[in-house]
């Protein structure tokens with residue numbers, strides 16, 4: 001059987017988030033929405049439309065530990081017996097989200113936002129947004145969590161879904177593929193607009209791992225799958241996944257060239273590029289632009305088109321050979 005989409009509200013710029021409900025042979029929910037009363041009410045309504053209540057859920061599967069996807073997991077365990085399933089890579093975010101957020105905030109404050117050239121006020125704004133997300137992250141008790149690994153099969157709707165590790169938006173992002181029915185739960189790996197390559201705190205706390213190159217690798221994995229329908233984390237169902245990825249690849253390529261041209265014309269820092277390339281965004285909404293620009297720069301560096309030099313504590317970019 002096919003999963004039903006239930007759309008839940010979030011307080012974030014992303015708007016609503018999708019969770020998916022398998023009703024038979026036993027009720028399984030994929031993702032939870034945020035931990036808010038509005039979202040909780042919408043979830044109850046969504047379940048009730050299929051004759052179900054929270055207490056009927058047997059399992060809750062989390063695609064990735066972003067707060068709009070797992071936020072209500074703890075609340076779900078308080079109102080029923082459902083076990084929460086998440087990839088081993090995302091486990092820490094569920095049991096200790098505050099600690100994980102603190103590590104990310106430390107990294108952004110000490111090693112990332114300054115070198116990007118953000119003003120102290122802009123840095124404060126980004127850190128405040130992260131602190132807000134951290135506050136909305138409620139930990140789940142370890143005994144209520146079961147982990148799975150890439151390559152495992154998850155039983156949902158009476159069928160086996162293969163777990164695929166698809167980093168780029170989140171390093172611990174997992175997607176689920178049902179080969180017989182050609183269904184794909186893409187979560188935030190395949191969206192109507194290209195997923196943002198979120199910059200994460202590195203394991204050593206200092207050296208950042210490029211996210212956009214990882215995202216493009218995940219696109220390649222996706223292009224190798226035969227998919228009739230994809231279930232995204234946001235927005236309506238996707239019936240043309242391969243075409244959509246092609247469009248997103250072209251857009252990324254064009255924007256990357258745009259970044260290169262700006263650098264050639266003397267635009268040197270991340271923030272200058274963000275302000276030029278995301279001039280159409282409100283100033284307090286440019287964090288997504290910051291991640292994308294850093295992604296384009298990562299691609300250009302990997303291709304050897306530009307080099308990065310730290311000057312006065314700020315990363316500056318130069319076209320190679322100029």
Ligand SMILES: [Zn+2]
Pocket residue numbers: 064066069169170188
């Ligand atoms: Zn996400």
